[in-house]
Amino acid sequence: MASEHDGPGDGRLLHLNLFMRLYGHHPAAWQREGTSVESAFDPDTFADLAVTCERGLFDAVFLADSHLSYFGGLHNSAAAMFEPLTLLSYIAAKTSRIGLIGTVSASFHDPFNAARSLASLDLLSGGRAGVNLVTSQSDAEAPLHGLPSLLPPAERYARAKEFAEVMLGLWGSYPREAVLMDKEGGDFLDPTRLRPIEHHGAAFDVRGPLNIPASAQGRPVMVQAGASPEGRDLAARYAEAIYGIGSTIEDAHDYYDDIKRRTRDHGRAEHEIVVLPGVVTVIGETMAEARDKKRHLDSLKSLDRQLAVLGGYIGMDCSRLERNDTMPDLPALEEFPGPKGRYVMMQTLSVDDDGRKVDVGTMLERISAGGGHFTTVGTPSSIADELVRWFEGRAADGFNVNASTLPEGIEEFVDLVVPELQERGVYRAAYEGATLRGHFGQTREAVTA
Template sequence: MVERDTRDARGARDARAAGGEQPSGERMLHLNLFMRLYGHHPAAWQRESATRESAFDPDTFVGFAQSCERGLFDAVFLADAHLATFGALHNSAAALFEPLTLLSYIAAKTERIGLIGTLSASFHDPFNAARSLASLDLISRGRAGVNLVTSQSDAEAPLHGMPALLPPAGRYARAQEFAEVMLELWQSYPHTALAMDKVGGDFIAPGEFRPVSHHGDSFDVDGVLNIPASPQGRPVLVQAGASPQGRDLAARYAEAIYGIGSTLADARDYYEDIKRRTRAHGRDESEIVVLPGVVTVIGETLAEAQDKKRHLDSLKSLDRQLEVLGGYIGMDCSALDRNDPMPELPPLDDFPGPKGRYVMMQTLSTADDGGRVAVGTMLERISAGGGHFTSVGTPSMIADELATWFHGRAADGFNVNASTLPEGIDEFVDLVVPELQERGIFRTAYEGSTLRGHFGQRRHSPAAPTEAAA
């Protein structure tokens, strides 16, 4: 967890100004909200203000999105999982709508905010996925994005008639082919094919189609998608990868990646690796936006923000906290005491679970002297965001930390994980966003109307209609 004096951040900003570097320029910070019911802190649902009625109320999520649109965010994001419970996590992450359905509802009640949903290449076929996403893209007039994942839980596999997931290499090979087929399908029906030739009597101009003929290891697809291009050309591809395969998949195809980084140093290493891989695939590094997660706890004073976090932490019993830790590191932690040193963690390559979370566990379990921190310290570090960069303080302090990461090539923006919702996002929009605007690193108005336009990237289909000011 990052909960430090921000004098270093202010000093870095002042040093840049003294050196003649403009804090703004053309590069602007991007903001995305991770929409999790009640908030990102696993105990957020245990607050007195949290109600059961809001658990599957779509207007709860509409409210989150409308607050973000008021704050000029690039997008809102929905994760996904197919299980009814999350085992040891005991949190509200299990209250999940099917993302594309809910985002279609949100699209009708918003105007500018981008809409990113998660979809698993392990459990879908590319035609239906491409069609559903293209429909959302048209419904929202070019605001759709997809976080393409491979899934990680064998417990989900029987729901889809599978005994288990493919091994990691097989999952990523399937995901790469999945992405390639989706991209081909989205290109197969350019907007120019919608001819409406009233004189000749042709509604469609089949000669404009670009039929797909794909025959690979996982998919055989012949034909044309039956949904035309949107104002942004096609949905934005997003990835969340920590393993070498995941990073390379993102660098090859994605336009945004939900990054990892508990500390500034780790985030810089991740950022540079993604940019290097992107360049190696013949792309400009600006074609992918790196968005590490940040958990925020905001107060009028640092003491107030720290009290908010302590209160949330206190709502979760020690045995539940140890269960969560055990799930993250793949060990039984039930017998540990707060004063015990953290157990030694095996190398990343030997860990069978989610790599991104585990990398953060490795970092946070290590003390400054290279030893292992106490279990109680570890629980405090992971309590709010499971290892993600956690910023606790006043709006100005939080803005300083975000600016330091942004200027220091650790982030192009952030996947904001507000510790509580809806309060946390309203506080961020009303208090932190103005601080970022004052520093000249965040927009003061939307310039475009599509998600790709918000990311400052070119439209991806030359046959799609032009988006003004994007």
């Protein structure tokens, strides 16, 4: 089997990442029989998911974040009850190889404190940390930080760019070699090996080195989830992985090509960024069983709440719509004030291949499991076929797996789908490295501005 360190071309291997979420990615997953409120407060709920994924040789597990007590309605479960980096530190002690990616908002955090926390997670995990750097999307979060509202999008992305530059500078300021432990000379540290930064920008003024030395992988891996032009460019400039978008293979292919082009434009090789679109999975021993699983999950969410979810995605009041109604016209992307990535998928799913708008019932069925992400419902073999089709068609370097239910969904994926991928020769048979950057097949330790 080809090395996981191969660059693009024949022999490349598919990457897998789990989006960890309470009970599962389907919005009604928490309502199914067998879920309990106690598991929401138990860190081992998430640690066990990571252990399962490590058994499946996944590159990483990922924790999203919101600063709100609830997001998008009382009928939606939280992604987690814990601050991501704290929970990932707990998971680090329960695992040994799998990468640990947590979300940090450039709109609300201070870059030194963020860099320090992430460097600490990276060091204690042996070089397995990554950060999903976001700009945040809800004005409701702003008052929690003493702000009246979020900055306008262009200013948020400018701040995020500067935030990334500061973090990268700080992570490069304290090399491991600076720790001498010269017992004869009496010096623990060699200050001449420190590389303090002098950053004076529009948003931040930061001087001095970090106080956490570099990890085995050099620094945490940078991840982005960009859909807007500004987000894509931020990812292409700094990120080593991006959580991509695409409801269809055609849209995902266009996105993939755009990200790779932007990456080359910034003077980087295209294999230095791994494109991971989300995939929602519903697995059954037969197609009929898989469809029944999804049908049951869909039935747990009442119509009014399904319409509320749709309304949140498209920025409209959908409460009076009926299943047989035709989907309303959706404004152009540049006119939509909310999250662009989700909205692009709504635009795609609201029309059929012939360009005609679908009815509301069809739209609800399309978005029910994963909010517009590529959804594959079927047997382990059919799901593996679809993943390989996207992978070999250059619509993905791998996938951010959004299992419809947890923990069952990821256990089924690891036990049933992973062997299918290995049999097809597109997935690793064992970990070769011990760091997240190594899993991604990258050796570059620093992305400079």
